[in-house]
Amino acid sequence: MFEPHSLYITGKGTFYSLHPLTKLSGVLAVALLVFLGPGETEKIILIGLLIFLTAVWAGLLLPSIKTTIKLLLPLLIVLVVVQGFFYPQNTTILFSLGKYEYAWEGFLYALFVTARIGVILLASLLFLFSTKLSDFSRALTISGLSSGLVYLIVSPIYMLPDFADRIHRIRESQQSRGLDIEGNFLVRIKALFPLVAPLILGALVETESRALILETRAFNAIGKRSSLVEIYLSRRERVLQILLLTVALILSVIGIIERALFL
Amino acid sequence: MSTVNQSKKFFSTMTLTLMAVAIVINMVLGQIASILKLPIFLDSIGTVLVGILAGPWAGGLTGLITNLLWGLISDPVSAAFAPVAAMIGIAAGLCAKFGLFKTWWKAIISGVIISVALAIIAVPIRLYMFGGLTGSGSDFITAYFLALGRDLFGAVIIQVITSNLVDKVVTALISWGIIKALPNRFVSRFPGADKV
Structure with a gap:
C-alpha cells in the first residue's frame, strides 16, 4: 500500500x-x-x-x-x-x-x-x-468513529502529493502564457488569482465525481466491513x-x- | 441512531468530498504564497469556501481538521491553533448566511469580521499556552508594542489582528471570486447556494 x-x-x-x-x-x-x-x-x-x-x-x-x-x-x-x-x-x-x-x-x-x-x-x-499513517487510519476506521470523519482525516493526506504536483503544472502553464510572477509587489499580487483559481476551481468541480465514486463503492452502506489489514x-x-x-x-x-x- | 447515520444526516457525501478537497487546498496554497513571495498565509481559503457553500459547522470542522492534520504530518504545534482555524470557518459561514459574500466589497467586510473573530480564540491560546509569542516573524509587532508601554494582552491583540487582516481580506476576496466563477449547477448542490 x-x-x-x-x-x-x-x-x-x-x-x-x-x-x-x-x-x-x-x-x-x-x-x-x-x-x-x-x-x-x-x-x-x-x-x-x-x-x-x-x-x-x-x-x-x-x-x-x-x-x-x-x-x-x-x-x-x-x-x-x-x-x-x-x-x-x-x-x-x-x-x-x-x-x-x-x-x-x-x-x-x-x-x-x-x-x-x-x-x-x-x-x-x-x-x-x-x-505509520496507514496504521493510524486503520485504527481510526475500526475504532467506531463515523466513516465520514475518518474519510476527512485520511483522504487529504493521500491527495496531498497530487495537489502539490498540480501547483507546479499550473505555474508552468500560466508562465508559458506570459504570467509574470517575479516582478514588483503589485505584479506578484496580480499573479495570485491566475495561480490560485485554476487549482481551486478544478478541485471543487471534481468533488462531484469523488462523491459519485464513494457512493458507487457503498460508502454509506450500513454494517460492519471487513479489512485487509487487521489491527489487534x-x-x-x-x-x-x-x-x-x-x-x-x-x-x-x-x-x-x-x-x-x-x- | 448510529454515528454513521447521524453524520449522514449532517453532511451529504458531496459536502464530505468538498470538505476533504478543501482541507488539501488549505494545506497546499501556502506554496503559492511562497512562490510569489507574498507575506500572507493563504491557509484558509478552503475553510472559507466550505463555510460559504456548506455552512458554519462544516466550515469549522474543515479548519479544525486541517490544523490537526498539519500537526500529524509536519508540525505538532499547529494542532494547538486548530480551534482558531475552526473559528475562521464558523465566522465565514455566518457571514455568508447574512449575505456578506454577495459582492466584492461585502467580502472585504467579511474578511475584517473573520480577523476579529479569530482573535477572540487566538489571543487566549497565544497568551496562556505560548506566553504571548510564537517564535514567528510577527513577534516583532508584539515586542514593538510592548516597548511602547502596552501590556502583553494589548500587544498580542494588535499583533494577531494586524498579521491576519490582510491575509483574511485577500482570502475572502479570492473566495468570493471563486464562488462567482463556479458553474451554477455546482453551487446549487450545496445548502449555502441561495446566500451567494
Missing part, C-alpha cells in the same frame, strides 16, 4: 507495536496534565522525565529531542528576550539596556512556557515517529487507554479546583 509522507521513522520494539490509539491517549493525557493538572514547575519536570524515559525505551531519544529543539528554539529565543524585559512580575533586575531592564523572573517564565510546550511536543513526536487491540491496551485518560481527567479536575481555591 502507498505510504504517504509523514514523520514516521522505521523501527521496532514494544513501544512501536503499541496500538496507535494507546499512544494517542498518552499524548492527550500529557497535554491535559501539563495545562490543567495540579502543580507547576515540579509537575513539568516529573512529566518531562517520564517522557524522556519513554523516548529512551522507544529508541527515539535522539530524533525526538533534535526535532523538539528545531521547532522550539525560535520560540525560546523570542520568549527569553521579550519576557525578560516585559514580564509584569519582574523585580530582580539582572542588567539594563538603555531604559529597559532585564529581569530574572521573566527569564524563568520564558523557560517555563517553553518547557511546557516542549514536553507536549516531545510526547506527540514519540507518537508520530513510531506510528488487546484487552490490556484497552484498559491502559481508559486508565491514561481517566487519571488525566481526574487530576485535571483536581488541578482546576485547586487553582480556583487558591487564586
Whole structure:
C-alpha cells in the first residue's frame, strides 16, 4: 500500500507495536496534565522525565529531542528576550539596556512556557515517529468513529502529493502564457488569482465525481466491513487507554479546583 | 441512531468530498504564497469556501481538521491553533448566511469580521499556552508594542489582528471570486447556494 509522507521513522520494539490509539491517549493525557493538572514547575519536570524515559525505551531519544529543539528554539529565543524585559512580575533586575531592564523572573517564565510546550511536543513526536499513517487510519476506521470523519482525516493526506504536483503544472502553464510572477509587489499580487483559481476551481468541480465514486463503492452502506489489514487491540491496551485518560481527567479536575481555591 | 447515520444526516457525501478537497487546498496554497513571495498565509481559503457553500459547522470542522492534520504530518504545534482555524470557518459561514459574500466589497467586510473573530480564540491560546509569542516573524509587532508601554494582552491583540487582516481580506476576496466563477449547477448542490 502507498505510504504517504509523514514523520514516521522505521523501527521496532514494544513501544512501536503499541496500538496507535494507546499512544494517542498518552499524548492527550500529557497535554491535559501539563495545562490543567495540579502543580507547576515540579509537575513539568516529573512529566518531562517520564517522557524522556519513554523516548529512551522507544529508541527515539535522539530524533525526538533534535526535532523538539528545531521547532522550539525560535520560540525560546523570542520568549527569553521579550519576557525578560516585559514580564509584569519582574523585580530582580539582572542588567539594563538603555531604559529597559532585564529581569530574572521573566527569564524563568520564558523557560517555563517553553518547557511546557516542549514536553507536549516531545510526547506527540514519540507518537508520530513510531506510528505509520496507514496504521493510524486503520485504527481510526475500526475504532467506531463515523466513516465520514475518518474519510476527512485520511483522504487529504493521500491527495496531498497530487495537489502539490498540480501547483507546479499550473505555474508552468500560466508562465508559458506570459504570467509574470517575479516582478514588483503589485505584479506578484496580480499573479495570485491566475495561480490560485485554476487549482481551486478544478478541485471543487471534481468533488462531484469523488462523491459519485464513494457512493458507487457503498460508502454509506450500513454494517460492519471487513479489512485487509487487521489491527489487534488487546484487552490490556484497552484498559491502559481508559486508565491514561481517566487519571488525566481526574487530576485535571483536581488541578482546576485547586487553582480556583487558591487564586 | 448510529454515528454513521447521524453524520449522514449532517453532511451529504458531496459536502464530505468538498470538505476533504478543501482541507488539501488549505494545506497546499501556502506554496503559492511562497512562490510569489507574498507575506500572507493563504491557509484558509478552503475553510472559507466550505463555510460559504456548506455552512458554519462544516466550515469549522474543515479548519479544525486541517490544523490537526498539519500537526500529524509536519508540525505538532499547529494542532494547538486548530480551534482558531475552526473559528475562521464558523465566522465565514455566518457571514455568508447574512449575505456578506454577495459582492466584492461585502467580502472585504467579511474578511475584517473573520480577523476579529479569530482573535477572540487566538489571543487566549497565544497568551496562556505560548506566553504571548510564537517564535514567528510577527513577534516583532508584539515586542514593538510592548516597548511602547502596552501590556502583553494589548500587544498580542494588535499583533494577531494586524498579521491576519490582510491575509483574511485577500482570502475572502479570492473566495468570493471563486464562488462567482463556479458553474451554477455546482453551487446549487450545496445548502449555502441561495446566500451567494
